[in-house]
Structures are given as structure tokens and as C-alpha cells.
Amino acid sequence: MEHSWPRARLGEGLSALVRKTGLRRNIPHIPHIDEPPDAPPSERDNEQLHEWLDTAAAWLGVEAQALSLPHPELYGFLKASGPAIVRVSDDAFLVVVSATRRGLRVLDEDSRVHTLTQKSVGQALQKNIEEGVAGEVDALLEGVSLSRRGRARAHMIEERLHDETFEDIWLLRAPPGTSVAEDVRHAGIPRLLAAFATAYFIEYGLFVASWWLLGRGALRGQIDASWLAAWALLFITMLPFRMVATWYEGRVAVAAGALLKRRLLIGAMRLDPDETRKDGAGSHMARVLESEAVESLAMSGGLLSAAGFLQLAICGVVLALGSGGIAHVLLLALTVILFMLVAWRYFQKRSRWTSTRFRLSQDLIERMVGHRTRLAQLSPSERHEREDLSLAGYVEDAQAADRVYSFLFHVARVWFPIGFLGLAPAFISGQASLGRLAVALGGVILAARALDQLATGFADLLDAGIAWQRIAPLFHAASREPTRGDPSVLSLARRSKEPRRGRPLLDVSELTYRYAGRSEPAIRATSFRVSSGDQVLLTSPSGGGKSTVVSLLNGLRRPTSGTLLFEGVDPMSLGAEAWTRRVATAPQFHENHVFTEVFAFNLLMGRRWPPTKSDWEEAVTVCEELGLGPLLRRMPGGMNQLIGDTGWQLSHGERSRLYLARALLQGGALVLLDESFGALDPDNLRKALMCARKRAESLIVIAHP
Template structure:
């Protein structure tokens, strides 16, 4: 059964993180996991104390031996419960994180995507996988390590050298923090260098056709070896830090902890049971340190990955859901009524002293056909982006159907205004032509939507293209599909905007690549189908 629209009855992925965690039940499950592990530690300590008392007292009662065995068996359901809860936490938290990262990726500001390029963005996306795989597991392991470490403290405090043991443990914990921070710095440096290599590779692949035509083959790999050498040098530095962290922390503490017991053990001044309990405390602290190393290493990787994914996470926090359904029930703006009204509009790019736009007043009503002309760098495209909601003004006010951007949200704004950006900022996705045409509508499309897409393409003069392609609207296009000419791509971008059925269409240099006859045909299609249109062009 096809459902036209539905509502997801859970918080938006852009909601505050604590609210999302509570909604998924992760806070409650984490508390249950901590409780089960604490119970396991108590059972293990009780079993250790019982067997120690039996051995040193020379008792062989079958009942006490059976009690010790029952304590050990009671640890099994605790372990099983922890495994089940941990798996559930990882699954739920992983899904939550994926949804949040997807929202953030789709909400990334256009300036960032233009500035960084495909290579760096791909590197960021690749690193986000580590946020889930390392961060979630590292967090759970670190929680276990903290419980084990905390359980060791009262046991050592009851030993024959409590002050010395606790001082050594505190000093070793401080050393652990220093080594972890050092490893983190080396990991961040290695990740940055590796990201630069990924960016270089992707940009070289994307621009390979240009290099074939413009650059001598013997120069293609000039930078490759130098970049690889830097990556390998950073990796060797990281390996040394990790080896020191993994090898020194647990084993070094074991040596120090047992050395602190030597005076009491050699002198015989402390009861044997007390010395045995202290040995158990040393071993428990070593186990906590070993677990801490595993968790800290994972969290370091997660921290570096979060730094790479930070733009997506910040974009998710700032993503304005607005009123998703607010504009759905609104009818089209009647003929002659204002669609967009701007007063005192201004915009200045970050880092620039002079604004691109200052004190612009603009009104666009239903039925208007406006042409905005001007020289390069005059702010035409910036004004079009402000009207379309692709940018937010630094001063002034823009209203859509009488409502401002915070009220509507980006989703509500784009339901009423569609834009076809300039050619270098618009793209053909590697997907069927139908998807490229209808990506602003629901997917999969209905037969009526496909028929409308076919009609718009033919009105724009793309009928010959549809006849040539073996699969018609279902033909794969893009970098690895059917290659479209410059003019065909321009008309695809126009059709994409028209098919969204909005109140206002903004076309930025959309006719520049068309010959006069095709331009007239495409212009007739736009004027016939658009309720209102703003065309940006050079004089």
C-alpha cells in the first residue's frame, strides 16, 4: 500500500542529544549495564575473599567450597546480560548516530562544501565510520575500566601498605593520562596527513581528464611519493606511542604494585590474608588499566574522527527543522499576491570587509517574470541564493508568504521556492535520469510524476535525448553513466526546478549554455510552467 505522507513518532535527529538518548532508552540501558558489571565485580571479590579465607584458614568444608562455586557460576548470567545489553546499546546508538550524521551532512552550509572540495568531504565521511565503531565500543569499555579501577581502590586501602599503594596508583593514573594525550596528538597528526592524501587522490581522479590533456605524464606523480613518506612517518610515530601505551601501563603497574608489598611479605608483619587481598587489588587495578588502554585507544580514534565529522555534527545541531508540515496545507499563492518580500536586505561574506549587498528592497508576486542583469561580482547570485533560502542575510528581513525563515525552517522555505544554481554549483547525480529530474519530489515516483517529467523534458527540447537513450527516463546518467552535453545538463537543471511545483523558480545563468533557438524553446517552457520566475543573467 502506497502511503503518500507519514509522520515519524520519535524526536528529530537534530534534537538535543540527551533527549535522543532518553528517547532510545540508552540512559536506562547504560545504567543497567553498569549495574550488572558492578554486580559481577562484587561477586568476583566475594569469591576471591572466600577462597582466600578457606585456603589460609586450612578449611576443607564442602559447603563453603560449593558456595565459592555458586559465586563463580553467578558471574555467568551477569556476563550474558552485559553482552546482550551492550549489543543493544551499540545497535541503537549506532542508528541514532547515523541519522544525526545524515541530517548534518545534508545541512552542511554551501560555503563549506565549495571551499573544501570533494576530496576533503569524502575524507570526512570516511572518518565518520570510526565515530560509531570506536566511540561507542570505546565508551562502554571505558565505563567497565572505571568500575574495575574504582573497585580496586578500597581493596588496596585495606592492604598492608595502603598509603603507598594509593599514592602509586594515583601517580600511575596521572602517567596514563599523559601517555594517552601524547598518543592522541600523534593519532590526530596521522589522520590529518592521511586525509590530505585522500583529498589529493580524489582530486587527481576527478581532474584526470584535464591532466591527460594539459599535463605531461612524467609529472603526474610528483607529489605522490612525498605525501606517502609523510603519512608513513606519522604512522611510525603513532605506532611507537601506542606500543608504549599498551606495553607500559598495565605491566608497569603490576611491577610497582607487587614491589610495594615486598616489605610486608618479607618481614611477615602483615597477616597473610591481608597480603593476599592486596595482591587481588593489584591484579584488579591491572585489569582496569588493561581495559582502560583498550577503551582509551578507541576513544582517541573516536575523538579524531569526531573532529573530522565536527562540521556535520554542528550542522545537525543547527539544522532548523522549522515546521515541516506548516507549508504542506497552504494553497499556492494567488495571482498578484506577494510570494517574497525583502526589506533592507544585506549580505557580507565571512572575512570580507565590504558587503556584497546593502539595503536591497525586493517584492516578487505570483505571476511575475523578473530578469536580474548585472556584471560579474555584482551580487546577482548572492541575491538569488538569499531569496531561495540557500543563504541567510546578514541584515534585513526576507518574508515568504508573510512568514520569516525561523518560522518556516529551511524545509518549509524550500517547499515554496526552488533554485537552479550556476552550472559549476549544480550536479548530475550518478542515478537514473528520472531521479535527477524528480529528486525534489517523493521517491519512488508515481506514474503521473514520471509522465510530467517526460513532458517537461520534451518541452525543453530533450525529446531527442530520451529517444537516444536505451532506457529513457530510467537511463543511468552521471560520471559513470550516460554522458550529457553542457546544454543537456543545463536543461536538466531547469527541469529539476520546474518539476518541484513551487511558487517561485530562481534560475541562475541557466540559459547561458544554450543556442538561440534552444534558448527560446526552453524559455517558453519556463514561462508556461512556472507560477513566478526570477532569471539571473549577464547583460
């Protein structure tokens, strides 16, 4: 296809696309794909291409999201795609900058932008899969007249291709782990804030001007139809700007909320396992709840506070022009200072209440998880003793915070007597004109309105700030750079479809790991080698560091010292995702999980989702080999049966075999099984061992002696 890039120059095309779209400023060099461009396509080749693109995109500092696009959604995607990489044939890739009404804007090999119609690109993508069914359709339509054949052929091909998917499409986007400033810029928040501030400032200026005009006319005794018409015109002109400001306020809230949730999600995924375990499930649940508070309160409180301070600034100018002059402005400033002092006191009380609530959440989760243990071990009179004490402290802290919150509004409303007091000298002396007295009175009323709005908004903003303190570790964890890998070394770690037995696979040399806060290492100077085809049993007493070794081998933890190589490549060079594809793990039972999803998803989540036909068939075969066939036939939905906490309940042994199947189906060159057979009866243990030894290319089994 015209303006496409060959496979061998795909790295250059990817770099040019990132540079053109501004997703990243400093673009490192991407080495070319080392296979010849005319290499025959195969399933393994496609897997390597996907892996290379993921690693190359990460190397550039962007994300490449592989899409599985249903055939009916193809043209809808083409109307809104970009930036993207689209494979149109075995050795032709389109580098898509963006989509417009005219078509797709693509880069050629000279980095010039051209526009291709969606129809031409869609036909190129459909060509390969249409060729498989076109012959059958033509045979069926052999006796149909030529005048009707074209339309009938198109409809029949469309129907036959309805369930087909397009796999070779990658959307590029800035990763959530970039700097906050970059994320804010890509979300367009500065532009939205500027538009909101402009519309709000114009709206408030028209509001003040309308009442200034009405007041001036009243004081001069010139109120007539023309003055009222001018006032109404200003007031009506204000309404569109209010609508625009409200609309931009909503857009800012949506954009900022999406950005916050995205960073919190990726931050949670990038937390160190030890951090997650240390904080406890209850604290993490409380953080999730606090994220909702930050999203809602920060937006409403932040914008209300900004508007309130803007109004106070305008009120200061109005008061300075009034009869009270600078003295009146100083009284307003003193009221604002008093308000800020009370707000700080509220912040302290609210922070203490939030800490108490966090502890209650943690205790609640622990008691829910350990409910059966409490029923068995504690007498009824002792089960709720701690809860009563905790709730009493919670109520006391909440009442203290509520009292200060109420006082915050009283301080805002005390401005009225203070403001009128500032008018007294000019009013008593009689030296000020009626006009300046009216201006000062209007300034007092506007300032009271602004302070009342500020009290509501600032309290919400303080609550959001307190909530932010709790979720900040998750937010900042998103900036931790994962090991991206080097695209140029991927070929060193690629393995052929039929691996040679005995070749070095995993080399561990002088590996040492020390947990944070501990003086003695859990693993000290450990060395061993695993070759392709090896089946290794690793044993030690409880607490001997077996599971720590597993977490080092699968990349969840980084060693304190020592060397870890897979096919001669270290984890930093290979990258976290590529390492995980090669080293599949079934963690210990208490660290594994059944997701509330269909049974097939729980099996194939580490391999590919949605699955191909061959993935599905292999999953069923593995289940039969592990003795899960009766379970599949017993569940009404079979492989599509919903399981998990709210679905079909699996037994302990069924879960263990599901975890084992999940690791084997991942297709890694090395499979780590951490005490995966402890819950199995002798018959199922024999089946599981046979299946693992048959299907794992290389195997390390962790078990007690």
C-alpha cells in the first residue's frame, strides 16, 4: 500500500510518529528489526512482532496498546484512530498520525504527511481475510445475475466476516508514569482552565457592571426605560458566559478525574509487594474511597475557592473606591486572615478524624477476613470490645471537627457587622458622597457573598487536601519507571519453536536479597543454573527463603546484589514484560487469586485475552489433564461459567489446579510452581505432576522437604 513502511524500518517509523505527535520530546534511537523483511509470517513471528513493538514503544517512553478489533467496528475505529501503527500486509505498516473528516493522516518514509481515505485503508485491511471467503461466496453466487451479484456478494462477505477480528493494530499514548506536568498537558487541562477562568471573569465583570449601572442610575434619578434596557442587556449577556464557564468547569472535572484515576491505578500496580503487604488491605480500601473524595471535593472546592478569591480581589477594588477607602480594605483583609486561621484549625481536626477512620477501615477488613477465627477463638463478650472503644474515639474526633466546621461559616458571616462598621465614620461625618457610600455598601454585600462561597469551597478543598495526603503514595508511585528493556537485545532471548535441550536458560550468580529494615539477608550468595529441559525441585525448611527466591526469579523483586540472567540477558535489558512472558509463575495459594470472571479468563489471562481458537482448545485440554474435566461438565456455563467471590465457588483443590493451569498456559520457557501441590489428594497430585512435567519446557518446583 502507498505511503506504508516496511517491517525493517518500523523502528524509524515509530520514532517519527512519536516525534510528530509530541507524545515524547527526547526520542532515543530505535534499532531496526533484525529479521529479513521477506521472512514468512507465522504465529510465532507475530508474537515476536507484538513483543518487539511493546518493548520499542516503552523504550521511547510511550505505550503501545494492541487492539483486538471486531470486523463491524473497523470503519468506526478508522474515523477516530491515531496515533497508531496499523499492519496492512505481511511487510507493510501504516504510521497513522490522526484521523480527520477527509481520511487518515499518515507519515511516509520521508516523514511527510499524506491523507488516505478510510475506505482504502479498510479495504487493504480486509483484503487478507476476505480472500479466504471470497471464493466460497463467488461459488454460491455463480447463477445470480450480474446486476444483483455485486451487492449480494458484499453483504454475504460482510456477514461471513462478522466474527473476524483485526489483531495487528497498535494505539500509541503517553504512559501514566510520565511527569504530572506531561500528563496534565496531554489531558488539555491548562487550556480548559484558561477558558473557564476567562468565561468566569467576564461573567462576574458583567454582573458587577450591571448592578453598577443600575445603582448609578438610581442615585442620579435617571432610571428610565433606556437604563433598564441597558441593565437587562448586560444581565442577559452574562448568561451565555455563565453557561460556558459551567461547561468548562465540567470538562475540567472530567479530565482531571480521569487523569487522577489513571495515575492511581498504575501507581497501585507499581507498588512494591512489600509496601502492599505492610499497609494492609484495609488501608488500601480506604485510599480508594479517599480518591473519590479528592476527585469530587477538589474539583468543586478548588473552583469555588478560586472563584471566591477572585471575587474578594474585585471586592477589594470596589471597597477602595467606596467611602471607606483603604481602611475598609484592611478590615476585609483582617477578616480573611481570621478565616484562614480557623480553616487551619479545621484542617488539623479533620486530619485527626481521617486518621481514626483509616484505622477503623483497616480493623474492619481484618475482622471480616478473620471472622470465622474470631467466632472460634473469642468468647461473645470479647468480640466487640475493641470496636466499642474505636467507635467512641471516632465519634469524639468527628464532633470536634464538626464544631470547627460550623465556626468557619460563622467567621465568614461576621464580615457583615465588620463591613458596616467600616462605613460608620464616613456616614457619621457626612463628608462622603451618596455615590461612594453606595459603592462601599455594594462592596460589603459582594464581599459577604464571596466569603460565604469561599467558606463552602475552602472546606471542601481542605477535605480534598487531607484525602490527598492518604492517596499521594499511590499517585507518586505511578512515576516509578518500570524496566523497559532494550529492543536491540530481544533477539538474544528469543527461542525457537523446538528448543534445544541442555542449552543455558537461567543463570543465578551470588544472588542476595535483604528485606527493608532487616539486617540479615533472606537470601545470601545463592548460585545455580537451569538449562532448557531441566526439572528442578527446590526444598528448604519453612522460612528458608524459597518464596523469596521465586519472587526474585519472576521479577517481582530486585536482588540486593548478584547477577540474574535469562538466556544471557539481565532483567533490566530484557524488560519487565518480556521477562514475565518467559518466566511463568504460580505463586503460593494465599498470594494467588480467582477473579470474578468467567473460568476461561482465569485460565488464559496470562496468555492472551480474548483468546484464539487454539488457546481455547489448549485450555480445555490442560483442564482435562489436570482432572478439571468433571468440574467443567458440572458447571452450567462450562468454560464460560462465572466464578469468583460472586460466582461459582471452587474448592481448595480446584483452585490449586486452576492456578497451575494458568501458569502452564502462559507459555513461558520456565515455569515456577511455589507449593502448588499441597492441597491435592494423591490421585490429583499424580495428574498435576504429570501435566506439569509434560507441558513445562523447563520447571522449578518449590516444596517442603
